[in-house]
Each structure stands twice: as structure tokens, then as C-alpha cells.
Amino acid sequence: MNPAFSVIFLTTLIGAGQGLFLALMAIQSGIIAVPSASARLFFIAGDAVALAFLVTGLVASFFHLGHPERAWRAVAMWRNSWLSREVIVLPVFMAVVALHGLCLHTGFAYADQIGIAGAVLCIALFYITAMNYVCLRFLQEWATPLTIVNYTLLGCASGFTLATALAAAMEPALAPDLGRWALALTLLAASARIASLIRNARLRPKSTLQSAIGMRHPHIVQKAQGFMGSAFSTREFFHGRTRQVVQGVKWGFLLLAFVAPAVILGLGSTDGRVSLSGASIAFVTQYVGLLAERWFFFAQARHPQNLYYQAAS
Amino acid sequence: MTQLALVIDLNVCVGCHACVTSCKEWNTSGVAGALADENPYGADPSGTFFNRVQTYEVGQFPDTQTVHFPKSCLHCEDPPCVPVCPTGASYKRKSDGLVLIDYDKCIGCNYCSWACPYGVRELDEKEKVMKKCTMCVDRINDENLADEQRKPACVLACPTNARLYGDIHDPESIVSKAIRENGGYQLMPEWETKPANHYLPRRSASAIDNVLSRNVEQQRPNELKATDAPAKP
Ligand code: SF4
Ligand code: SF4
Numbered sequence: 001m002n003p004a005f006s007v008i009f010l011t012t013l014i015g016a017g018q019g020l021f022l023a024l025m026a027i028q029s030g031i032i033a034v035p036s037a038s039a040r041l042f043f044i045a046g047d048a049v050a051l052a053f054l055v056t057g058l059v060a061s062f063f064h065l066g067h068p069e070r071a072w073r074a075v076a077m078w079r080n081s082w083l084s085r086e087v088i089v090l091p092v093f094m095a096v097v098a099l100h101g102l103c104l105h106t107g108f109a110y111a112d113q114i115g116i117a118g119a120v121l122c123i124a125l126f127y128i129t130a131m132n133y134v135c136l137r138f139l140q141e142w143a144t145p146l147t148i149v150n151y152t153l154l155g156c157a158s159g160f161t162l163a164t165a166l167a168a169a170m171e172p173a174l175a176p177d178l179g180r181w182a183l184a185l186t187l188l189a190a191s192a193r194i195a196s197l198i199r200n201a202r203l204r205p206k207s208t209l210q211s212a213i214g215m216r217h218p219h220i221v222q223k224a225q226g227f228m229g230s231a232f233s234t235r236e237f238f239h240g241r242t243r244q245v246v247q248g249v250k251w252g253f254l255l256l257a258f259v260a261p262a263v264i265l266g267l268g269s270t271d272g273r274v275s276l277s278g279a280s281i282a283f284v285t286q287y288v289g290l291l292a293e294r295w296f297f298f299a300q301a302r303h304p305q306n307l308y309y310q311a312a313s
Numbered sequence: 314m315t316q317l318a319l320v321i322d323l324n325v326c327v328g329c330h331a332c333v334t335s336c337k338e339w340n341t342s343g344v345a346g347a348l349a350d351e352n353p354y355g356a357d358p359s360g361t362f363f364n365r366v367q368t369y370e371v372g373q374f375p376d377t378q379t380v381h382f383p384k385s386c387l388h389c390e391d392p393p394c395v396p397v398c399p400t401g402a403s404y405k406r407k408s409d410g411l412v413l414i415d416y417d418k419c420i421g422c423n424y425c426s427w428a429c430p431y432g433v434r435e436l437d438e439k440e441k442v443m444k445k446c447t448m449c450v451d452r453i454n455d456e457n458l459a460d461e462q463r464k465p466a467c468v469l470a471c472p473t474n475a476r477l478y479g480d481i482h483d484p485e486s487i488v489s490k491a492i493r494e495n496g497g498y499q500l501m502p503e504w505e506t507k508p509a510n511h512y513l514p515r516r517s518a519s520a521i522d523n524v525l526s527r528n529v530e531q532q533r534p535n536e537l538k539a540t541d542a543p544a545k546p
Contacts, residue, residue: 001427004423064422064423065420065421065422066419066420066421066423066436066441066442067420067421067441067442068420070400070418070419070420071420073399073400073401073402073418073420074399074400074420074422075399076399076400076401077396077398077399077400077401080396081396081397081398081399082397083398083399083422083424084399084400087399132424135397136393136397136427136428137393137504138393138430138504139427206503206504207430207501207503207504209369211500211501211502211503212500212501213369213380213382213500214498214499214500214512214514215369215371215380215514215515217371217372219372219373220369220370220371221369221370222367222368222369222370223368223369223370223379224367224368225365225367226330226333226362226365226366226368227358227360227362227365228358229352229357229358229359229360230357230359231359231360231362231435232361232426232434232435232436232438233432233435236426236427236436237432303427303430303432304430304501305429305430305431305432306432308367308384308431308432
């Protein structure tokens with residue numbers, strides 16, 4: 001596939017926002033060391049930052065549409081379309097995050113309950129986002145439960161790293177614990193992503209030129225695709241880069257999204273103090289790595305329609 | 314239930330592109346708006362087409378056959394492009410089985426094109442909505458046209474009659490008979506999309522009923538049967 005930058009930004013930005021919100025919930029529920037009384041401000045700031053990521057992601061997604069002014073129509077087919085479900089759940093989740101922050105700010109009760117509803121929506125959103133890709137069965141690189149695992153873990157890893165940076169700035173007592181969680185999630189995400197790389201390297205495409213045109217002969221060559229210039233079919237489904245570039249992006253994202261942040265977070269968590277600059281660098285590096293990861297995710301998927309577009313003339 | 318479809322006979326398609334140009338001509342001129350052409354006379358022209366004729370070479374020299382292969386939306390009976398559409402713009406019409414797009418509802422998200430394994434959906438570069446073959450829905454439903462005119466433009470244009478049109482759910486239709494009697498097949502059966510459009514396979518050289526191949530057969534019967542090679546004039 002030809003990676004669409006709007007979708008790359010959408011999925012990585014909301015992933016980090018979702019992960020950050022889950023980190024807040026992990027603290028709120030006591031899974032991560034209970035905060036001091038002053039932590040209310042940290043939570044409100046966390047909700048605000050998570051919301052900022054979600055909104056930016058949503059804005060990015062509009063650039064993907066030919067008719068953004070009709071985007072509201074996309075809520076119609078929630079019964080069968082994962083994209084429609086995503087279009088519904090994302091704004092609802094954003095509203096709940098905003099409400100959660102507002103409740104904490106005004107001292108309104110039920111912030112905890114709203115937080116739990118937010119966490120449920122957050123996990124559902126990871127699932128729904130991934131299912132957009134999993135459900136396209138002939139994009140074999142995507143049609144695997146590993147895609148769901150990866151979207152969830154990669155979002156959580158970057159979100160917890162972001163939470164660590166935020167804690168280092170506002171609530172340093174929380175930072176070491178969050179940093180350890182971020183490190184663990186980063187390592188977990190790395191192993192799941194590597195598992196999917198191994199799986200995809202072994203895939204054999206189900207469709208062949210033989211099944212595409214229905215001729216059994218082993219030697220078939222396309223001589224003309226029906227037009228001499230370009231067309232939607234030649235632009236949308238292939239990245240147009242060399243193998244070396246794609247391989248380079250792969251090693252780049254393994255380094256930037258996993259190795260580098262893991263080293264920085266690991267160093268920070270051994271001496272018990274996580275510096276703001278260290279955690280920030282870890283997050284920015286990891287986020288850039290995830291942009292590359294998502295680019296590769298698209299580029300690696302081989303669409304069977306490309307079988308029909310092999311030779312201009 | 315009706316399922317309209319095209320059946321394309323690969324034995325007689327000569328790759329003249331008359332179906333492509335007649336399709337473009339009809340479908341760019343209707344009330345639904347033009348099919349955009351970007352840079353039509355420039356170095357890298359690009360346009361929206363519902364139908365393309367491709368050419369493949371099957372076999373190895375000197376035993377090769379040139380196969381001209383028209384391809385448009387196959388109006389699948391189980392179309393993967395429809396359920397993914399978030400707006401309902403893409404739908405399969407119950408009355409005749411056509412897969413259609415409501416241009417007024419489409420948000421141009423491209424998702425349906427990702428979900429079609431056959432590469433027949435194209436985002437119109439000017440109107441920014443998804444387009445594809447409609448089986449000339451505005452001809453076949455037009456009661457003001459004479460009966461013999463109520464067929465897709467490509468079918469009417471084909472000089473060799475390589476394109477048959479009809480209801481594949483009616484066992485007595487011309488398309489059902491053609492599929493039954495000639496081993497009509499579907500593209501990429503592995504994805505179970507059940508394309509309505511079918512293709513009629515190339516008959517082996519010895520079976521082609523024309524004077525040239527009959528002569529060849531009389532001259533060299535053994536050779537032909539042994540190698541299954543294409544007819545050489
Ligand atoms: S050929 Fe493609 S666009 Fe047409 S119905 Fe089948 S899946 Fe949908
Ligand atoms: S491009 Fe249009 S028809 Fe296709 S899925 Fe999106 S809204 Fe539906």
C-alpha cells in the first residue's frame with residue numbers, strides 16, 4: 001500500500017493519547033504508586049495533553065477525506081463498518097476524557113467512574129482502529145490478531161512514555177514507576193512487533209497472476225495495463241520506493257521506537273530519578289519511530305490489485 | 314433474484330479498447346458528472362475510467378498467446394467493498410444485484426478501494442468521490458430507450474461481440490448459457506467474493522472453429538494434440 005500520512009498521524013497520535021489516558025487510569029486505580037494529594041493538577045494536565053493528541057489525530061484524519069464536510073455521514077453504518085465505529089467511538093472517548101478532566105477540575109464527584117468508562121472506551125478504540133486493517137482479508141500482512149496486539153501495545157508504550165515525561169515535569173514522585181511501566185510496555189511491544197515481522201516475512205500471497213486472470217499457465221507476463229500514464233490504481237496501492245528504503249525504514253523504526261527509548265528509560269529507572277529532558281527525548285524518539293513503524297506497516301502490505309498493474313504501455 | 318453481469322469471451326476480444334472509449338464517452342456525459350481527466354495531453358496523463366483493457370502474454374516464445382483482458386467492477390455477489398463503507402454510499406442493489414456508489418454520500422475516504430481485490434474502484438481526482446462501473450445503470454433502466462439499446466455502452470460498442478450482458482441467476486439467459494457451455498470462470502476465487510462477471514476461457518487451438526485452424530489440424534494433427542500449442546497461421 002502507499003502509506004497515507006493522514007492515517008499515519010491519526011493512528012499514532014490517538015494511540016499515544018489513548019496510552020496516556022490509560023496511564024492516568026493505572027495511577028488512579030492504584031496499580032501505579034498512589035500519588036500525593038497535589039496530584040490532581042497532574043491528572044488534569046494529563047487529560048488535557050491526551051485530549052490534545054486525540055484532537056490533533058482527528059484533525060489529521062480529515063486530510064484523508066475527499067469530502068471532509070460530509071464526514072458526519074460516516075456514523076451511519078456502525079452495524080457493519082469498522083471505520084464507522086471508529087468515527088463514533090473516537091469523539092465519544094474524547095468527550096469522556098474532557099469530562100474526566102473537568103470533573104477533577106471542578107471537584108465534581110464520579111470522576112473515578114467516568115475514568116473507568118473512559119478506559120473501557122479507550123481499549124475498545126484500540127480494538128476498533130486495528131480491526132479496520134484486520135478485516136481486509138486479502139491484505140494478508142494486516143489480517144492477523146497481531147495487528148490488534150500491536151496497535152494496542154504500541155499506543156500504550158508511547159502513552160506511558162509520554163506520561164513519564166509529564167510526571168517528570170509535574171509530579172516527579174510518580175516518574176520512576178511510570179518509567180518502569182513504559183519500559184516494560186516498550187519491550188513487550190517490541191516483541192509483539194518483531195513477532196509480526198517474522199510472521200509477515202513468511203507469508204505467501206494467496207493471489208497470483210494466474211488466479212488474477214484465471215489462466216493456469218506458469219508463464220504469464222503483463223504487456224499492457226491498459227493505459228500509459230498513471231491512475232488511482234497505480235498510485236494508491238504501492239509505495240513506489242526501493243526495497244532498500246523499506247528495509248531501512250524497518251531498521252529505523254526498530255531502533256527509534258524500541259531500542260533508543262528502552263535504553264533511555266532503562267537508564268532513568270536504575271538511578272531512581274527520571275529527568276524531564278531524558279523522558280521527553282525518549283517520547284519524541286519513540287513517536288518518530290512509531291511514525292516510521294506505521295509507514296512500514298502500510299508499505300509492507302501487498303495489495304492483490306497490484307497484480308493487474310505491472311506494465312505500462 | 315436478479316444478478317446482472319457481464320460475461321467476457323477471451324476467445325474473441327481483440328483488445329481494440331472500443332469498450333473503454335464508449336464507456337468513458339457515455340459515463341462522462343451523464344447527469345452524474347464528468348469522469349475527470351488530469352493532464353490529458355501532458356507527459357503523465359491520468360484519468361478516471363470504469364473499464365480497462367489489459368494485455369497479457371501467456372506461454373514462452375515461440376508458443377505464446379496474446380490475451381486481451383477487459384476488466385471492470387465485477388459486481389460481486391458477496392462484495393467486500395460494500396460492508397466497509399462507513400457512510401452507506403457503497404451499496405449492493407437488491408433488485409438487480411448491481412454494486413453502486415451514491416456520489417452524494419461518498420466522503421472520499423478510499424476505504425472501499427482498499428477492500429476490493431480487483432483494483433477497479435477509482436477516486437475521481439476532481440469530484441473527490443469514489444467511482445466505478447455502474448453497468449450503465451442510466452441506460453439499462455431508461456424506459457425511453459428502445460429495448461435493444463438498454464444495454465451497457467461497452468456491450469453495444471464491442472465489434473466482436475466479446476461482451477455478453479444478462480442475468481446470471483436466470484438459467485436460460487444468454488450469460489448463464491455461455492458460462493455453462495464454455496466453462497465460464499470468476500477472477501480470484503480464493504477470496505470468495507463471488508464475482509457476478511465471468512470470463513470465458515481460451516479454447517484449445519484444435520477446437521477453434523475457423524478455416525485456418527481446420528487446415529492446420531488437417532496438416533499436422535499429431536503435433537497439435539501433443540503440444541497443445543496455439544494456432545499458428
Ligand atoms: S469488483 Fe471490487 S468494486 Fe466491484 S463489487 Fe467486487 S469487490 Fe466491489
Ligand atoms: S470512498 Fe466513498 S464509497 Fe468508498 S468507503 Fe469511503 S465513503 Fe464509502
